Amino acid sequence: MKYISTRGGAEHLTSAEAILKGLSENGGLFVPETMPEVSQAFIEGLVPLAYEERAVRVLKEFLTDYTEDEIRGCVTRAYGDGKFDTERRAPTKLLKSHNVLELWHGPTSAFKDMALQLLPQLLSTALKKTGETDDVLILVATSGDTGKAALEGFRDVPQTKIMVFYPDGGVSRIQHLQMATQEGGNVNVTAVRGNFDDAQTGVKEIFGDKAFGAELAQAGVKLSSANSINWGRLVPQIVYYFSAYADLLAAKRIQMGDAIDFCVPTGNFGDILAGYYTKCMGLPIGRLVCASNKNNVLTDFLTTGTYDRNRAFFQTITPSMDILISSNLERLLYHMSGSTDAVAGWMKELRETGKYTIPQALLAKIQETFAAGWADEDATKAAIKSAYDTESYIPDTHTAVAWRVAEEYQKKTGDQRPMVIVSTASPYKFNGSVLAALGQETAGKDEFALLDALESLNSDPTPVGLAALKTKTVRHKDVCEREEMRAFARAFADK
Numbered sequence: 257m258k259y260i261s262t263r264g265g266a267e268h269l270t271s272a273e274a275i276l277k278g279l280s281e282n283g284g285l286f287v288p289e290t291m292p293e294v295s296q297a298f299i300e301g302l303v304p305l306a307y308e309e310r311a312v313r314v315l316k317e318f319l320t321d322y323t324e325d326e327i328r329g330c331v332t333r334a335y336g337d338g339k340f341d342t343e344r345r346a347p348t349k350l351l352k353s354h355n356v357l358e359l360w361h362g363p364t365s366a367f368k369d370m371a372l373q374l375l376p377q378l379l380s381t382a383l384k385k386t387g388e389t390d391d392v393l394i395l396v397a398t399s400g401d402t403g404k405a406a407l408e409g410f411r412d413v414p415q416t417k418i419m420v421f422y423p424d425g426g427v428s429r430i431q432h433l434q435m436a437t438q439e440g441g442n443v444n445v446t447a448v449r450g451n452f453d454d455a456q457t458g459v460k461e462i463f464g465d466k467a468f469g470a471e472l473a474q475a476g477v478k479l480s481s482a483n484s485i486n487w488g489r490l491v492p493q494i495v496y497y498f499s500a501y502a503d504l505l506a507a508k509r510i511q512m513g514d515a516i517d518f519c520v521p522t523g524n525f526g527d528i529l530a531g532y533y534t535k536c537m538g539l540p541i542g543r544l545v546c547a548s549n550k551n552n553v554l555t556d557f558l559t560t561g562t563y564d565r566n567r568a569f570f571q572t573i574t575p576s577m578d579i580l581i582s583s584n585l586e587r588l589l590y591h592m593s594g595s596t597d598a599v600a601g602w603m604k605e606l607r608e609t610g611k612y613t614i615p616q617a618l619l620a621k622i623q624e625t626f627a628a629g630w631a632d633e634d635a636t637k638a639a640i641k642s643a644y645d646t647e648s649y650i651p652d653t654h655t656a657v658a659w660r661v662a663e664e665y666q667k668k669t670g671d672q673r674p675m676v677i678v679s680t681a682s683p684y685k686f687n688g689s690v691l692a693a694l695g696q697e698t699a700g701k702d703e704f705a706l707l708d709a710l711e712s713l714n715s716d717p718t719p720v721g722l723a724a725l726k727t728k729t730v731r732h733k734d735v736c737e738r739e740e741m742r743a744f745a746r747a748f749a750d751k
């Protein structure tokens with residue numbers, strides 16, 4: 257199977273090449289040229305398997321240039337080895353009213369681990385397969401979660417180095433400790449004086465700096481990024497939709513062929529897009545419900561066909577969904593319209609005017625699969641309280657947005673299909689907001705007191721990765737000015 261750009265052009269790459277390259281030459285995203293289809297027997301065959309074996313079967317469909325042994329090696333290193341705190345890796349919890357697909361049992365307690373554990377393995381295997389001898393330096397600007405997940409994924413992966421920039425004083429105490437205590441021989445974490453935009457702009461400038469690229473090339477180093485437009489971050493996410501279906505089959509909640517819905521808390525549209533791939537491959541999915549917070553640009557798009565980022569930006573208790581440009585939507589537009597010219601045109605309009613409108617017929621086609629809704633802060637908190645009261649389950653804030661939107665969707669449409677709420681973070685990661693939603697006093701408590709307070713209400717214990725922060729040594733104390741980021745990156749590359 258070959259990969260092409262959503263904006264056209266002659267590129268025609270293997271998956272290993274697409275993963276190494278990240279973004280296409282014309283700025284488009286890599287997509288598979290054809291969609292693999294699977295049979296009912298394929299889906300039923302997943303039921304008795306462990307998560308890793310389910311992953312091998314699904315990934316094989318897309319990574320046709322990797323051998324099965326290579327894929328199995330990548331998957332084992334990503335998900336095995338005690339990195340996840342449950343044997344099932346991504347368990348589907350069966351509650352009375354819904355099912356909850358928990359994607360946060362990895363080392364950093366958020367769903368980014370599902371992809372960022374596997375991407376480094378796929379990338380380092382791709383280096384070997386393509387005969388690339390240079391090292392790869394991954395640069396990441398983070399507002400918190402992605403940086404830590406990328407550090408954990410890339411730590412000690414051969415032929416790679418990773419450097420993460422975060423805004424000094426701009427991340428939560430837990431997030432700061434998670435990054436500052438990072439272990440591994442190939443990692444660097446540096447605070448930047450400024451906000452997240454400063455850090456991100458600095459990283460983008462380094463990527464665009466031709467002279468810098470040439471200096472690195474001389475030193476045998478290539479720059480790359482770990483952000484969510486890389487195909488190697490999307491493809492791991494396809495696995496858990498299949499896995500959830502297999503879990504429901506195993507539990508006899510559904511029978512083979514029954515259609516189910518997923519409701520997905522959405523930011524960059526990566527997670528829910530993986531669900532769309534799964535549906536195209538033949539998994540019986542009724543609707544994919546796109547759940548947004550107050551930054552509801554996607555709700556508007558999926559309702560009206562106009563994408564308009566010219567609007568106020570809100571900081572919410574669901575920071576991982578505080579996004580106005582959902583990059584992966586470009587892939588959906590390509591698959592739904594089949595036209596690289598149309599996609600290139602809409603993306604140009606987005607760049608130049610901040611908005612674009614798709615034809616009504618295309619919108620209607622998208623709406624056959626996608627529904628959308630959003631929840632404000634009060635509704636999000638109320639969903640946490642209600643989940644606790646009715647199901648004795650404590651969702652994190654992001655999951656609570658999906659919870660609320662799923663229930664509204666079912667009420668509004670009368671859709672009776674089984675619903676899977678995709679749960680993207682452990683409640684412990686957003687302990688302050690979660691405790692406040694449950695009516696608990698949080699004032700004056702430090703992060704570790706908050707973890708203990710939540711643990712006293714929750715049947716799941718504090719994830720080991722978060723509990724261990726209390727005693728870990730701070731290893732990274734560098735702080736730089738925005739103008740110094742390039743020099744810091746250069747010094748790290750030479751180390």
Ligand SMILES: *Cc1c(COP(=O)(O)O)cnc(C)c1O
Nearest residue numbers: 522523524525526527576680681
């Ligand atoms: C990244 C993230 C999301 C959004 O996922 P996208 O793939 O960007 O749509 C939702 N919840 C949490 C906790 C996240 O970290």
